[in-house]
Structures are given as C-alpha cells and as structure tokens.
Amino acid sequence: MLIIFQGSIFKTTDIVTKKGTGTIMTKSIFFKEAALEDLPAIVDIYNSTIASRMVTADTSPITIESRISWFHEHSVNKRPLYLIMSEQEIAGWLSFQSFYGRPAYESTAELSIYMDSRFRGMGIGRLCLEKAIEISPQLGIKNLLGFIFGHNLPSLKLFSKFGFEQWGHLPGVAVLDDEERDLIILGKKIAAPAKTNKM
Numbered sequence: 001m002l003i004i005f006q007g008s009i010f011k012t013t014d015i016v017t018k019k020g021t022g023t024i025m026t027k028s029i030f031f032k033e034a035a036l037e038d039l040p041a042i043v044d045i046y047n048s049t050i051a052s053r054m055v056t057a058d059t060s061p062i063t064i065e066s067r068i069s070w071f072h073e074h075s076v077n078k079r080p081l082y083l084i085m086s087e088q089e090i091a092g093w094l095s096f097q098s099f100y101g102r103p104a105y106e107s108t109a110e111l112s113i114y115m116d117s118r119f120r121g122m123g124i125g126r127l128c129l130e131k132a133i134e135i136s137p138q139l140g141i142k143n144l145l146g147f148i149f150g151h152n153l154p155s156l157k158l159f160s161k162f163g164f165e166q167w168g169h170l171p172g173v174a175v176l177d178d179e180e181r182d183l184i185i186l187g188k189k190i191a192a193p194a195k196t197n198k199m
Helices: 036-048 065-072 124-139 153-161
Strands: 003-006 009-019 024-033 081-086 089-098 108-115 143-149 165-176 179-189
Touching: 024 124, 036 065, 036 081, 036 089, 036 108, 081 124, 089 124, 108 124, 124 143, 124 153, 143 153, 153 179
Parallel strands: 108 143
Antiparallel strands: 003 009, 009 024, 024 081, 081 089, 089 108, 143 179, 165 179
C-alpha cells in the first residue's frame, strides 16, 4: 500500500471491494482535511447514525450551528478532522479530539469515525483505523482512545484487531429508548517513530 501526503490530503492506492448480489464494486479511498463548508455533510452523516442507537449518545438530530465551535476545535497539525473520500463523494469523516481538555492529557486523543450509510460494511473503517494509528505520532499522540457502546460489537471487534484494549467500563451510563447501555473505553499506546541513524 502506498500512502502519499500532499498538503492536507492523504492519498491511498487501497481499493475497497464489496461483494453483493453477484456484483463487485471498487472504490478508491483517500482522506482530506475538512473545511467549514463541509460541515453540513459532516452533520448529515452524524445524524444518520442516531436512529440505530449503536454509535452516538445523541437521541435526536443535531444542528449545523451546534457543531461550529466543535469544528474550530480541530487543527490539521494536532487534532485534525478529515473527510473520507470515495472518488468525489464524501463517504464519512474521521476526527481526533482532545481528551478532557486539560494540559496533562495533551498527548491523549479520542478517535471518532462516522460513515455514510452507503459506504458502511465495505472495510473503510479498517482503513481509517490504520491511517489514524499511522499518523498519530506526527500529531504528538501517545494514547489513542475509542469510546464505544458495549452493544456495538462490530466496532469493539474492529478496534481490538488493531491492538486497542479495554481501559474502562462504565456500566449503564447511557439510556437509549429506556434501556441502559454500557460505555466501553478502548485505548492503544502509540509507539514513537523509530529514530534513524544519520551517516
């Protein structure tokens, strides 16, 4: 796999293949820094996940206005917000957020991945985790966190495949449709990039 960084765009040669009813779909996936004008699409994708009660603790759609300050908390050099692009379509987004907002946690970040319904189940989440781990050292991140509901088994399984371990378990802290749900905190220690000896 070849990864090229050009400005705010990560390009990848990865092709995502999905076998459906006798057909094969191939998609070229790349990542680019989100701009403010992308916020409506970001919010739409987020809102599309609410009804499943699997991904977010929001129980009703959020507004674009409510996410403006959240958008500006991101920065490409420390806490980026990337669009996941399939050709010229926005397939989803990937966000790094500071944990707890205190200086002592500067090297710890929370990772969030949200996919458009048309692109779920195609292996793009795996690619996102791979890239997030790869670029974390460049962002000064030593600890990468994922906050996942205990009943979201596919996401828990995916994160565990990439070496995330359970660092916390908050039983019954979320109430979704009158049912208490657990929150699992997954964490991964990010290795510092290897130093090369200069001749």
